[in-house]
Amino acid sequence: HTPGMSTGCQSGCLTCSDYNGCLSCKPKFFIFLERNGMKQTGVCLTSCPSGYYGTRSPERNDCTKCRPECDSCFTGNFCTRCRAGFYLHQGKCLQSCPEGRAPNDAQRECVPECP
Amino acid sequence: MLAFFLMLHVLRGAHGAGAPLAPCPPPCQCQESGMLLLVECAECGLSSVPDSLSPFTSYLDLSMNNISEIQPEAFQNLPFLSELRLSGNLLKHIPGPVFRGLYNLKVLMLENNQIQQLPSEAPWDLPNLLSLRLDANLITEVPAQAFSGLRSLRHLWLDDNALTEIPVAALNSLVSLQAMTLALNRITHIPDYTFHNLSNLVVLHLHNNMIKTLGQNCFEGLHSLETLELNYNELQEFPVAIRTLTKLQELGFHNNNIKAIPEKAFLGNPLLQTINFYENPIHSVGRSAFQFLPKLHTLSLNGAMEIQEFPDLKGTTSLEILTLTRAGLTVLPQNLLEKVTHCTTLPSFGHVVQQSVRTLPCLDAHLSHPVFPCRDLSWNGIEAIHADAFTSLQSLVKLDLTENHLKVLPLEGLFGLTHLKLRGNVALSSLFRVEDFPQMRVVEMPYAYQCCVYGACSAHRPAAQWNMEQTSEEDELHKKAAALLPVHTYSYDSDVEEFQMELDESKLQTSVQCTPLPGPFKPCEDMF
Numbered sequence: 001h002t003p004g005m006s007t008g009c010q011s012g013c014l015t016c017s018d019y020n021g022c023l024s025c026k027p028k029f030f031i032f033l034e035r036n037g038m039k040q041t042g043v044c045l046t047s048c049p050s051g052y053y054g055t056r057s058p059e060r061n062d063c064t065k066c067r068p069e070c071d072s073c074f075t076g077n078f079c080t081r082c083r084a085g086f087y088l089h090q091g092k093c094l095q096s097c098p099e100g101r102a103p104n105d106a107q108r109e110c111v112p113e114c115p
Numbered sequence: 116m117l118a119f120f121l122m123l124h125v126l127r128g129a130h131g132a133g134a135p136l137a138p139c140p141p142p143c144q145c146q147e148s149g150m151l152l153l154v155e156c157a158e159c160g161l162s163s164v165p166d167s168l169s170p171f172t173s174y175l176d177l178s179m180n181n182i183s184e185i186q187p188e189a190f191q192n193l194p195f196l197s198e199l200r201l202s203g204n205l206l207k208h209i210p211g212p213v214f215r216g217l218y219n220l221k222v223l224m225l226e227n228n229q230i231q232q233l234p235s236e237a238p239w240d241l242p243n244l245l246s247l248r249l250d251a252n253l254i255t256e257v258p259a260q261a262f263s264g265l266r267s268l269r270h271l272w273l274d275d276n277a278l279t280e281i282p283v284a285a286l287n288s289l290v291s292l293q294a295m296t297l298a299l300n301r302i303t304h305i306p307d308y309t310f311h312n313l314s315n316l317v318v319l320h321l322h323n324n325m326i327k328t329l330g331q332n333c334f335e336g337l338h339s340l341e342t343l344e345l346n347y348n349e350l351q352e353f354p355v356a357i358r359t360l361t362k363l364q365e366l367g368f369h370n371n372n373i374k375a376i377p378e379k380a381f382l383g384n385p386l387l388q389t390i391n392f393y394e395n396p397i398h399s400v401g402r403s404a405f406q407f408l409p410k411l412h413t414l415s416l417n418g419a420m421e422i423q424e425f426p427d428l429k430g431t432t433s434l435e436i437l438t439l440t441r442a443g444l445t446v447l448p449q450n451l452l453e454k455v456t457h458c459t460t461l462p463s464f465g466h467v468v469q470q471s472v473r474t475l476p477c478l479d480a481h482l483s484h485p486v487f488p489c490r491d492l493s494w495n496g497i498e499a500i501h502a503d504a505f506t507s508l509q510s511l512v513k514l515d516l517t518e519n520h521l522k523v524l525p526l527e528g529l530f531g532l533t534h535l536k537l538r539g540n541v542a543l544s545s546l547f548r549v550e551d552f553p554q555m556r557v558v559e560m561p562y563a564y565q566c567c568v569y570g571a572c573s574a575h576r577p578a579a580q581w582n583m584e585q586t587s588e589e590d591e592l593h594k595k596a597a598a599l600l601p602v603h604t605y606s607y608d609s610d611v612e613e614f615q616m617e618l619d620e621s622k623l624q625t626s627v628q629c630t631p632l633p634g635p636f637k638p639c640e641d642m643f
Contacts, residue, residue: 011158011179012203028227028275030252038262044523046178046227047248056250056275056299057324074270077342077365078318080246090339091293091317 012044030061032053071094071108082108140165148173151195156180164189172196178224179203186212198222202248206230211237211264226272233261240264250296251275257282267291274298274320281305287312296320298344303382305329306354311336322346322367329356338362346370346391358383364410367391380404389413393438402427409433493517493536500525516540517559526551537561557628566629 009015012029013022025031025044025095032048033040035043047064048054053073055062069086070079070093078091086093087103097103097110104111139145143156143165151173156287161180168175173195183205191631192198196217206228212219220241226248233249235258245266250272257278262268269291278300285510286292287514292313307330310316317339326348334340342365343479350371357363369391371422378401381387388410405414407430415438416426428434467564497519500539505511505528512531516524529535532552536559543561549568553557560566575620 013166053148055298056323058299071330073371075342080270080294090315091341110147 010043013042013046016042025061027067028056028061030063032063067093084108123472127436138167140167148595151525157200160427166586168193170174170194172197176200177204181205183207185209187212190214190217193217194219196220198224200224200227203227208232208234209239210234211239212240218240218243220244222246226250226252228252230254233257238262238264242257243267246270249276253277257280257285259284260288261285262288265289268454269293271295274300277302281309283309285309290314290315292316293339294318297324299323301325303327305333306333307332307643309333314338316340318342318493320344324348326350328352329354331356332359334359341365341386345365350377353377354359354378357381360384364388368395369415370394375399375401376404379406380637381408385409387411391415400424403429404565404573406430412436414438492519494519498522505529512554530554533557535559555627559630563631563633566631566633569629576593 009095010022013108014024014026014027016022020040020042022031022032022044029044029046030043030048032052034043037114045063050072051066051070052063053066053075055064055075064076067076067082071081071083073079074091079088079093080091082088082093086095087097087108087110088094088095089101096112100111100113101110103109139154139157143154146153150171152169152171153174154168155176158179160572161177161182163182164177164185168190172191172193172574175193175196176551178200179202181204181306181378182201185201185206187210189200194216194411197219198381199220199615202224203226206225208228209225209230211234211634215225221243223241223244223246227253228334230252231254234608235573237262238258241264244507245267247268247270249267252275254273254276257273257276261282263643268289271289271292271294273300274296278297279302281297281302285307286295286309290312293315294317294463295313298317302321302324303326304341305321305326305328308391309330310319310333314336316337317340319337319340322344323346326345327350329350329352329543334343337360340360341362341363343360343363345359345368347370348368348396350373352369353373353376354368355377357366361383364541365387366387366389371392372392373392373395374397374398376392376399380401380435381390381404383388385407387576389410390411390413393415398642400416402424403446405411405426405428409430409432410432412433412435414434443555453600500521500523504525505514511529513534514529514532515534515536517536521537521540521544522542524537529552531554533554533556535552535555538559540561546565547568548559549555555569558566558569
C-alpha cells in the first residue's frame with residue numbers, strides 16, 4: 001500500500017494515489033497523463049485520447065502524441081484524421097493533394113477528382 | 116453523402132423541426148451537434164444497450180460498462196450512427212445481424228472485451244467502416260468471411276489477441292486496408308503471399324510475436340508498404356522477403372536471433388530511412404549490406420558483438436545517427452568521418468575493445484559541416500587526441516569524452532563548446548582557464564579542483580555554510596522538478612523534459628555548472 005494511496009482507484013487503475021491519480025494500470029489498459037496546468041494526473045484508458053496513438057507491449061501500454069498536423073493517428077507516421085487545413089492521403093496530412101486528387105474540406109481528405 | 120442529408124431532412128421534418136431529438140436515455144448524457152446527437156454513456160454501470168436511442172444519434176459511447184451481450188435489435192434504428200464505442204465491456208461474441216443497417220458507421224471500437232471469435236455465417240455488413248478496433252481481446256482465429264462486409268476498411272487493430280497464425284483468407288477481403296497491427300499475438304510463421312491483396316497497406320506491425328520463419332515471398336503484393344515492424348520475434352535468418360518492398364522507409368527487427376546480414380541485404384529498399392536491428396547476435400555483415408541507401412539517416416547496430424569490420428557505406432550519404440555500441444570493432448577506418456558526413460552523433464563505440472581505439476585521427480577540413488553539434492566518444496580507450504582533431508569542427512557544441520584515458524585535451528576548435536564531459540580521465544590533471552571555453556555552461560571535470568576556475572568556491576564561505584547553501588539550491592531545483600514529475604518516475608513526457616531543461620538553463624545563464632564541486636577542504640586555496 002503506497003503512502004497517500006487512494007482506496008478508490010478509477011476503473012482500469014491498478015494502483016493510484018490521491019495526488020497523482022493512476023500510477024499503474026490493469027493489463028491491456030493504456031496509461032495516459034492528463035495535464036491540468038502544471039499538474040499531471042494518471043488515467044487508465046482502453047484507447048488513447050484523440051491526438052495520441054497507443055503502443056502496446058508486454059510490459060506497458062503507452063500513449064504517444066501524433067504529429068501536429070494530425071487529429072488522430074495509427075502510429076507516429078500514419079495519420080487517420082487531419083487537422084483543419086490539411087488533407088489525408090495514405091496516412092499523410094498534406095496541405096495540398098497529389099495529382100488526380102482534390103481536397104475535400106468536410107472530410108479533410110484528398111478524394112479522387114471528378115472525371 | 117447527398118442521400119444522407121436528404122434522409123436526415125425527411126426524418127427531421129417528420130419528427131418536427133423544433134422538437135428535441137428524443138429524450139436522452141438515462142443515465143447517459145446527450146449533446147446536440149447540428150441536426151445530430153452525441154450520446155455519452157461511458158462508465159455508467161450499464162449491463163445492456165439502452166433502449167429508446169434517438170434515430171439522430173451519430174456518436175454513441177458505451178465503453179467501460181458491464182455489457183456482456185447485445186440484443187439483436189439494439190442498433191436497428193440508428194441510420195446516422197458514425198461512431199460506436201463498445202470498448203471495455205464483457206462481450207464474448209457479436210452476431211452479424213446486430214450491426215445490420217449501420218451503413219454510415221465509420222468507427223467501431225471493440226477493444227478490451229473478451230471476444231474469442233468473429234462471426235462467419237452472417238458477417239458484419241458495414242460497407243463504410245474505416246476503423247475497426249479488435250485489440251486486447253481473446254481472438255484465436257478469424258473466419259475466412261469475417262471481413263467480407265468491410266470493403267472500405269482502412270485501419271485494423273488485431274494486436275494483443277491469441278492468434279497463432281495470420282488470418283490470410285479473411286485479410287483478402289480488405290483491399291482498402293492501409294494500416295494493420297497484428298502485434299502481441301502468437302504467430303510463428305508468415306507463409307508466402309499472405310498479404311498479396313493488400314496493395315494499399317502502408318503500415319504493418321508484427322512485433323512481439325513468436326515468428327521463427329518467413330516465406331521467401333511472404334511480403335509479395337505490399338506495393339505501398341512504408342513501415343514494417345518485426346521486433347521482438349524469433350527470426351533466425353535475415354528476412355530476405357523484404358526485397359519486394361520497394362517503398363519501405365522504416366524497418367525494425369531488433370531483438371531477434373539473426374546472426375548474419377547478407378550482401379546487398381537492402382538492395383530492394385532504396386527509400387529506407389531507418390533500420391533498427393540491435394540486440395541480434397550478428398556475427399557477419401556483408402560488406403555491401405548498407406550500400407546505396409541514400410535516404411538512410413538512422414542505423415543502429417548495438418549489441419552486434421561480433422562485427423569486426425566497419426560496414427561499407429558507399430552511396431549511403433545521409434546518415435545522421437550511427438550507433439555501434441558493444442561492437443567488436445578493432446580498427447576504425449582512417450576516413451571514418453568521410454563515410455558519415457552528416458553525422459550529428461558520431462558513432463558512439465561504447466565498449467569497443469580498449470586497446471584498439473587509442474588515437475582519434477585528424478579530422479578533415481570538409482567535415483566542418485554545420486550539422487555537427489554533438490559528439491559522443493564516451494567509454495572508449497582514447498589515450499591521445501591529435502592536436503588538430505577538432506580544428507575543423509567550429510560548430511561542435513557538445514563533447515562527451517567520459518571514461519577515456521586522456522592525459523591532455525587539445526583545445527584547438529573547442530571554442531564553441533557549451534557542454535563538455537571529461538569525468539573518468541584520471542590522468543587528465545591539468546587546469547583549464549575560463550577563456551578556453553567562453554561559451555561553457557555545463558562541464559564535468561575529472562577532479563573537483565578543476566572547477567575552481569569557474570568560481571566554484573570564490574565566495575570563501577565557511578565549508579558548512581557552503582554545503583548548506585549549495586544543497587538548498589539543489590533541493591530547490593529538485594523540489595521544482597518533483598512537482599512536475601511527482602511520482603510517475605517511470606513515465607516520460609518530452610514537454611516536461613523541455614521545461615526541466617529550460618529550468619536548468621535559465622538557472623545557469625549566469626554561472627557555469629561545474630562538477631564535481633570542491634568539498635570542505637577548499638582545495639582551491641590550498642593549491643595556490
